[in-house]
Amino acid sequence: MIVFEFLMNEILSIPAVLIGLMALIGLAVQKVNLSKLLSGTLKSIIGFIILGAGADFLIGSLDSLGGIIRDGFNIQGVVPNNEAIVALAQQTLGKETALIMGFGFIANLLFARFTPMKYIFLTGHHTFYMAALLSAVLGTAGLSGFTLVLVGSTILGFIMVLMPAIGQPFMRQVTGGNDIAIGHFGTIGYVSAGLAGKWFGNKEKSTEDIKISEKWSFLKDSLISTALTMIIIFVIISLITGPSIVGEYAGEQNYIMFSIMQGIKFAAGVSIILAGVRMILGEIVPAFKGIGEKLVPGAKPALDIPIVYPYASTAVLIGFLSSFVAGLISMAVLGIFSLALIIPGLVPHFFTGAGAGVFGNATGGRRGAILGGAVNGVIISFIPALLLPVLGGLGFANTTFGDSDFGIIGILIGGIASLFN
DSSP, rough: OOOHHHIIIIIIHHHHHHHHHHHHHHHHHTTTOOOHHHHHHHHHHHHHHHHHHHHHHHHHHHHHHHHHHHHHHHOOOEEOHHHHHHHHHHHHHHHHHHHHHHHHHHHHHHHHHHHHOOOEEOOOHHHHHHHHHHHHHHHHHOOOHHHHHHHHHHHHHHHHHHHHHHHHHHHHHSSSSSSOOOOOOOHHHHHHHHHHHHHHHHHHGGGSOOOOOOOGGGGGGGHHHHHHHHHHHHHHHHEEEEEEEHHHHHHTOOOOHHHHHHHEEEEEEEHHHHHHHHHHHHHHHHHHHHHHHHSSSSOEEEEOGGOOOOGGEEEEHHHHHHHHHHHHHHHHHHHGTTEEEEOOOOOHHHHHHHHHHHHHHHHHHHHHHHHHHHHHHHHHHHHHHGGGGGGGGGGSSSSOOSSSSHHHHHHHHHHHHHHOO
């Protein structure tokens, strides 16, 4: 009994240690040498701690922006950011998230092994984010302990084969083959972009026939783009609200300089968080990848969205800009429906908007890339607003999940759970 209590309270209750334990088991099964075993385990633990540190940094910036918007416009402003909302979830649901992630991967292997959907979802950070969403939504619905982990990991494993299967018909048009699948929880946005291109575009007029000036190449660097966009948002909002309101958050610092630094701090926080996530999953994903290849013969790897960028690099930029503009327009429309103000987050608009542009171009050329990015921008503006109430307490933290699948799955599961509550 004493050993069990120590295991539960001192090991499994610490998310960073639990993540490290998963990496340890995965690497040990593959019989790696001692050096790799120790390195992978410690890097996983350190990465989780880095993620928490970056989250604290980023959340401070989000809190300031949310407060300025509330005070200046008397509305709630929310910046969708997967890293931030997941980091918040870890403070109360860290153990549940880690367990759902681990058992969810096992469920993914079982679904892939025994169903026609032969996909191994290898985008580890999105598996982590979806596990956090499921723990939050199911926890809000009243589940806890073993039941929460069992239901959450089963749903996660099913989603990890379902989403690549839904996106594969369009993925074949992007790549021209059937060897790889998309493993990114923005799939609903990508499929919608593909449909928009198919219905309203012209496949023969590809974006890759357009020349883009090198002076705009900096937009392809997501860190720089994040910083510039958040600086612009902070400065514009601060100029509109005025120095008296912003001064309550800036203290003795000049309110414009404060706005600039908050935008930079936001980007720095995202960068730190992503570094932590990469360190965690750089060890866990390879550990489980080898197991998956042995257990599911003939399975296709479902990979992160940047895998499609080389197929239409110009569509990447067009989709991103189109998605972001649609997000700005949607922000103005949200108030008409009395929904929370969703401030376009550059991270989700860049990654999913770029992917939507590639999918739209594959089915509808230039017009498809523009329309696909715009459709994605509308989706990731309205869906996060509808998701907020489902997240419970996390929905009041001035941030939420940014990509389409998180919102749609969260709303769907929350709605089903409410029927049994």
